Amino acid sequence: MTGSLFSDINDFITKNPVRMHFPSHKGIGDSSFVSKAYDITELGFSDNLLHPTSSIMDAQKWLSELFSSQATLVSLNGSSAAIAAAAMACVGEGDTVLLGDNSHIACYYAIIHAGATPARFLVSDHVRGACLCEVQKAIEENPGATAAIITCPTYLGCSTDLLEIIELLRKSSVISIVDEAHGGHFHFYDGLPASAMDSGADISINSGYKTLNGPTQSAFLHLGHNSPVGEGEALKWLRTVHTTSPSYPLLLDLLQSMEAMGQVHRTMEECHSHFLEVADFVSSHSMVMLNSQAAALRSGTSYDFFKMPVDFTDLGFYGPKAAKFLEADHSIYAESIGLDYILFAAGLNSRPRDYNMLMNGLGDLASQRGMENDRAVVGFRYAPTLPKSAMGMKKAMKSKYRLLDIEECEGEISSDFLSIYPPGCPIVIPGDVIDIETVNFFITHKENRTGFSNNLVKVVI
Numbered sequence: 001m002t003g004s005l006f007s008d009i010n011d012f013i014t015k016n017p018v019r020m021h022f023p024s025h026k027g028i029g030d031s032s033f034v035s036k037a038y039d040i041t042e043l044g045f046s047d048n049l050l051h052p053t054s055s056i057m058d059a060q061k062w063l064s065e066l067f068s069s070q071a072t073l074v075s076l077n078g079s080s081a082a083i084a085a086a087a088m089a090c091v092g093e094g095d096t097v098l099l100g101d102n103s104h105i106a107c108y109y110a111i112i113h114a115g116a117t118p119a120r121f122l123v124s125d126h127v128r129g130a131c132l133c134e135v136q137k138a139i140e141e142n143p144g145a146t147a148a149i150i151t152c153p154t155y156l157g158c159s160t161d162l163l164e165i166i167e168l169l170r171k172s173s174v175i176s177i178v179d180e181a182h183g184g185h186f187h188f189y190d191g192l193p194a195s196a197m198d199s200g201a202d203i204s205i206n207s208g209y210k211t212l213n214g215p216t217q218s219a220f221l222h223l224g225h226n227s228p229v230g231e232g233e234a235l236k237w238l239r240t241v242h243t244t245s246p247s248y249p250l251l252l253d254l255l256q257s258m259e260a261m262g263q264v265h266r267t268m269e270e271c272h273s274h275f276l277e278v279a280d281f282v283s284s285h286s287m288v289m290l291n292s293q294a295a296a297l298r299s300g301t302s303y304d305f306f307k308m309p310v311d312f313t314d315l316g317f318y319g320p321k322a323a324k325f326l327e328a329d330h331s332i333y334a335e336s337i338g339l340d341y342i343l344f345a346a347g348l349n350s351r352p353r354d355y356n357m358l359m360n361g362l363g364d365l366a367s368q369r370g371m372e373n374d375r376a377v378v379g380f381r382y383a384p385t386l387p388k389s390a391m392g393m394k395k396a397m398k399s400k401y402r403l404l405d406i407e408e409c410e411g412e413i414s415s416d417f418l419s420i421y422p423p424g425c426p427i428v429i430p431g432d433v434i435d436i437e438t439v440n441f442f443i444t445h446k447e448n449r450t451g452f453s454n455n456l457v458k459v460v461i
């Protein structure tokens with residue numbers, strides 16, 4: 001019984017929509033492996049992803065050469081499992097992990113699995129990401145921290161000071177784990193920011209489907225040439241968070257998609273020039289391409305041309321409404337929708353027609369300037385401060401709780417993560433005291449229906 005899911009997805013495909021969302025393959029290309037014929041198990045000849053000794057071991061060795069890592073492991077439980085494995089391999093009970101407040105929730109889950117404590121630091125600009133001085137300050141405030149998880153590139157497609165940050169962490173004896181879920185393609189083209197492996201990271205994680213052409217759920221865990229963690233150790237921990245029955249169709253599809261990566265130079269050049277055309281179009285219609293603007297404003301920041309985060313603050317549009325308009329009138333489906341911006345995600349399979357239709361749609365949107373004048377609440381993109389922590393994350397999650405409206409939460413200790421999606425980075429984590437500024441921040445998002453999904457908040461009794 002598929003209900004309406006199957007027909008809804010079929011209707012979507014039949015529309016031939018402009019897919020500016022993940023996965024990056026954009027629905028183009030058939031995987032011959034989706035056939036049930038390839039859905040096998042570990043049969044000796046088919047090796048074992050979690051204990052590789054033959055063909056899968058060779059494939060992972062080939063991947064490590066492709067990415068210039070010391071070793072590369074495949075995760076079929078997404079970047080989430082790869083980040084958890086990395087954290088567990090590096091830290092344990094009582095260890096401190098530096099973590100910018102622009103980190104994905106998967107990084108917090110990883111720290112919970114590892115039994116460590118996060119030392120969160122404020123990242124002043126979530127478009128650009130953490131800069132060297134913010135990481136420096138975090139190191140000074142947390143002497144003895146064992147590891148740092150740095151999110152680079154950001155969700156909106158910027159990379160900042162990565163080489164210098166990794167160097168600083170090394171000098172400070174802090175292990176560098178780079179959540180590079182959105183930068184799997186960087187190593188394959190010089191005109192993109194440098195990859196974490198090429199920048200000397202100890203460990204990095206790439207998604208196989210966000211900006212590479214693999215299937216959803218696939219990811220890579222790379223170990224750098226100077227990594228303090230060996231391949232066997234990383235694999236040991238990956239096993240603890242991975243399904244014990246990895247899917248062969250997903251694995252084969254991922255490996256096949258990576259075969260093309262050696263020859264993507266020309267396509268990358270085309271994608272870059274399409275990006276520049278869209279960026280020009282956007283700025284000539286009173287909108288802003290946030291990532292290329294951030295890179296232009298600050299040296300040390302570079303941008304990913306697969307990401308097109310378009311800010312229409314000056315047009316006064318309300319994000320969700322603008323996105324609905326683009327979907328209904330232009331069949332454009334975006335990766336994510338903020339208060340006053342929309343993120344369009346292109347990829348190697350994006351076609352000239354997709355970029356042209358995107359410009360048509362944005363032009364049409366700009367001409368609707370008056371659209372019921374739903375002026376977005378601007379200036380509320382990030383939380384104003386970091387909440388204070390009253391107890392550890394795990395203890396707070398295991399505590400008895402009651403449910404309150406956000407309006408009633410001032411002074412309460414949260415038992416859960418609270419965030420705005422997008423970008424989905426937790427603002428309150430379990431154990432944090434919910435202060436009045438945070439309450440007001442969430443009330444604003446609740447009133448505007450912009451991504452605050454915790455209708456009722458779990459607070460510790």
Ligand SMILES: Cc1ncc(COP(=O)(O)O)c(C=O)c1O
Nearest residue numbers: 077078079080104106179181207
């Ligand atoms: C920056 C970042 N890291 C990690 C993850 C988790 O990746 P996955 O959903 O593949 O487990 C995401 C997911 O969106 C992400 O954006």
